[in-house]
Amino acid sequence: MAPASLIDTDSKFDPDDLELRDAVRSFCDNRFRPGVSEWYETGEFPVREAARELGGLGVLGMHLTGYGCAGSSAMAYGLACLELEAVDSGLRSLVSVQGSLAMFAIWKWGSEEQKAHWLPRMARGEAIGCFGLTEPDFGSNPGGMRTFARRDGDDWVLNGNKMWITNGSVADVAIVWAQTSPQGDASGIRGFVVPTDTAGFSAPQIKHKLSLRASVTSELVLDEVRLPAAAVLPGAAGLRGPLTCLNEARFGIVFGALGAARDCLETTIRYSREREVFGRPLAGYQLTQAKLADMTLELEKGMLLAIRLGELKDGGGLKPEQISLGKLNSTREALEIARGCRTILGAAGITGEFPVMRHANNLESVLTYEGTSEIHQLSIARAITGHAAFN
Numbered sequence: 001m002a003p004a005s006l007i008d009t010d011s012k013f014d015p016d017d018l019e020l021r022d023a024v025r026s027f028c029d030n031r032f033r034p035g036v037s038e039w040y041e042t043g044e045f046p047v048r049e050a051a052r053e054l055g056g057l058g059v060l061g062m063h064l065t066g067y068g069c070a071g072s073s074a075m076a077y078g079l080a081c082l083e084l085e086a087v088d089s090g091l092r093s094l095v096s097v098q099g100s101l102a103m104f105a106i107w108k109w110g111s112e113e114q115k116a117h118w119l120p121r122m123a124r125g126e127a128i129g130c131f132g133l134t135e136p137d138f139g140s141n142p143g144g145m146r147t148f149a150r151r152d153g154d155d156w157v158l159n160g161n162k163m164w165i166t167n168g169s170v171a172d173v174a175i176v177w178a179q180t181s182p183q184g185d186a187s188g189i190r191g192f193v194v195p196t197d198t199a200g201f202s203a204p205q206i207k208h209k210l211s212l213r214a215s216v217t218s219e220l221v222l223d224e225v226r227l228p229a230a231a232v233l234p235g236a237a238g239l240r241g242p243l244t245c246l247n248e249a250r251f252g253i254v255f256g257a258l259g260a261a262r263d264c265l266e267t268t269i270r271y272s273r274e275r276e277v278f279g280r281p282l283a284g285y286q287l288t289q290a291k292l293a294d295m296t297l298e299l300e301k302g303m304l305l306a307i308r309l310g311e312l313k314d315g316g317g318l319k320p321e322q323i324s325l326g327k328l329n330s331t332r333e334a335l336e337i338a339r340g341c342r343t344i345l346g347a348a349g350i351t352g353e354f355p356v357m358r359h360a361n362n363l364e365s366v367l368t369y370e371g372t373s374e375i376h377q378l379s380i381a382r383a384i385t386g387h388a389a390f391n
């Protein structure tokens, strides 16, 4: 069990949400924790099997309503993300991309046919989704995307490349964002539901990652991919379409990254009490205690911010710049905590025997995806100054 929070953050959650949190924690500890170090080392993660099991647990699209989704509170979704990421960021990524990006895009912007066709199977983990926004030359600035969808009669024909796409090569369906305006107006960006067995679609896996190794990351290649008129997401026009989905996944990361931090801290407190240096436990030295106290403080502060954002989201009033505060804080501080914990573990900290360096390496990706720290700083600063400094 995780150590109790010194400020009893559990008292801020509903009993039902805590019950769900405990169920996710226990499932992940039993099912995923034992194998995760090896999956990370080999870079082989059984996505399809894991998706079915996570579907059975009810966490895929859990905060959506209808179509086989649980309709949980935002807070419960955040807590589930926290427990998933306490095992590995790759596990939380799977759930984020499936539920908050691919399923949410269909749920929020899709037609009734698209929803009925994909969502129940995706909620059960029988169909896997991916979300293709980033391109090789357009990551932080997706508005410049070059993937193009042209009309041909009633059909759409897609050409282009997406990069760094989680679950791309194992997905059954890809949500692909493409420009439809020859002038490149941001308002021309549309979303397409692309079954991955469509001719012209391929998804080579990206190898040699040193972070998020228990997760599949791929390129998407779209070469004259012909889709019927019904493949477009009717509700989404402009950059607002994909960015609205990012809000959902970023919210999950606010809680999720703190799970990785908690796991590092728990491991390190245990280690420091057992490890003897100069004849007595490492935990008894003031320098170690200062580090542990500071890291505990950051984790508690991070939880308070996450809980406040959860309250705002459950109340229906969470704004993008508020999510940016949480995403920036949780990822930055979780990475600092992981690195601080690594120093306390000494040489043992660099091995896979402990989860700390794996979390630290994963958090480098988490710091970057779903908007880099710099993008979130700019988003916060735009809200407080009224000046947009992105370009």
Ligand code: TGC
Pocket: 092, 093, 094, 096, 097, 131, 133, 134, 139, 140, 141, 142, 143, 166, 186, 238, 239, 240, 241, 243, 244, 246, 247, 249, 320, 369, 370, 371, 372, 375, 379, 390
């Ligand atoms: P900007 O002019 O600010 O906005 C264009 C339109 O979008 C609206 N908008 C938003 N809508 C909803 N939510 C948000 N967060 C929004 N931010 C902006 C805005 O109101 C406007 O709408 P309209 O109707 O007036 O046209 O756009 P910009 O081009 O200046 O860009 C803003 C910026 C830089 C913040 C945005 O491009 C951005 O967030 N960039 C970061 C890209 C990013 O995060 N990519 C993530 C890809 S997916 C991923 O990483 C998955 S990782 C796997 C995992 O989660 O585990």
Ligand code: FAD
Pocket: 097, 131, 132, 133, 134, 136, 137, 138, 139, 140, 141, 163, 164, 165, 166, 167, 212, 217, 365, 368, 369, 370, 371, 372, 373, 374, 375, 389, 390, 391
């Ligand atoms: P760039 O945009 O090239 O940024 C490089 C550096 O420049 C960063 O430090 C950035 O902060 C900084 N920078 C950029 N603009 C500014 C500015 N205006 N002012 C100051 N500094 C700036 N994308 C998807 O669409 N779907 C996915 O499923 C997905 N999964 C991912 C999984 C992993 C493991 C990783 C690592 C990435 C994934 N991504 C995914 C891509 C991710 O969203 C992008 O990597 C991210 O948005 C940053 O884009 P970039 O890597 O092109 O960096």
